[in-house]
Amino acid sequence: MIRVQSLSVDYRANEGYVAAVKNLSLDIPKNEVTAIVGESGSGKSTLLYSVLRLLPPGTRVTGSITAEGRDVLAMDYNELNRFRWDRCALILQGAMSSFTPVLSIGNQIAETIIHHRGLSAREALLKTSELLERVGLPTAFVSRYPHELSGGQKQRAAIAMAISCDPDFLLADEPTTALDVITQAEITVLLAELVAEKRMGLCMVTHDLPLALSLCHNLAVMKEGEIVEAGRPEMILKKPRHPHTVELVESIRKLEKGAS
DSSP: OEEEEEEEEEEEETTEEEEEEEEEEEEEOTTSEEEEEOOTTSSHHHHHHHHTTOOOTTOEEEEEEEETTEEGGGOOHHHHHHIIIIIEEEEOSSGGGGSOTTSOHHHHHHHHHHHHHOOOHHHHHHHHHHHHHHTTOOGGGGGOOGGGSOHHHHHHHHHHHHTTTOOSEEEEESTTTTOOHHHHHHHHHHHHHHHHHHTOEEEEEESOHHHHHHHOSEEEEEETTEEEEEEOHHHHHHSOOSHHHHHHHHHHHHHHHHHO
């Protein structure tokens, strides 16, 4: 389990610091999907980047983050390097951000495998082909460049890279952003399959509550840097308590009523 306790994150600004996350606590269990929903600027992505210590220099972080009992904030460079990819991997918002445009998709995924798993180049490329096939891409895509792939194909390739070192936890930052509705559904199904197949813990942040509800076992609602409500999604839908959650649930009901 990844356990976040009393986490506060303040970004350095021109005049002091700006609070992005405020005294937040959250558990991310293995073998389940945890979804964090909230409007833009609510601190969702900051929370994910905090877990992997990917925040900008000068950011002030207090609180505790542990992964299977290990203190992430106290890890040295080598420990942190092993933790990333080997234990916990990230799918970035906008799959194009995951790849260098001048290298083939296959070479970039294989490089990750070589660095973290110590395989030969041939072995790494073979595993890369298997990974691409697992996420629904032809093995021939090993030699394709990022600009040759559609948005949905790039997102599948980004997922293949994220699972390339068999992490225990996968963090997904808006994994269906800028994708059409059909592709969104396909990516959602793929992520659910991978969680069940590999027994990973998936933490996904999104502003799309219906998408989160279709996938998650645990739901957290964020607003202005705080988790204002958390629990099993069916309970939150049945009886939301915080005014912001009530508004979100009511918006879904209005959409469903309009569709009918």
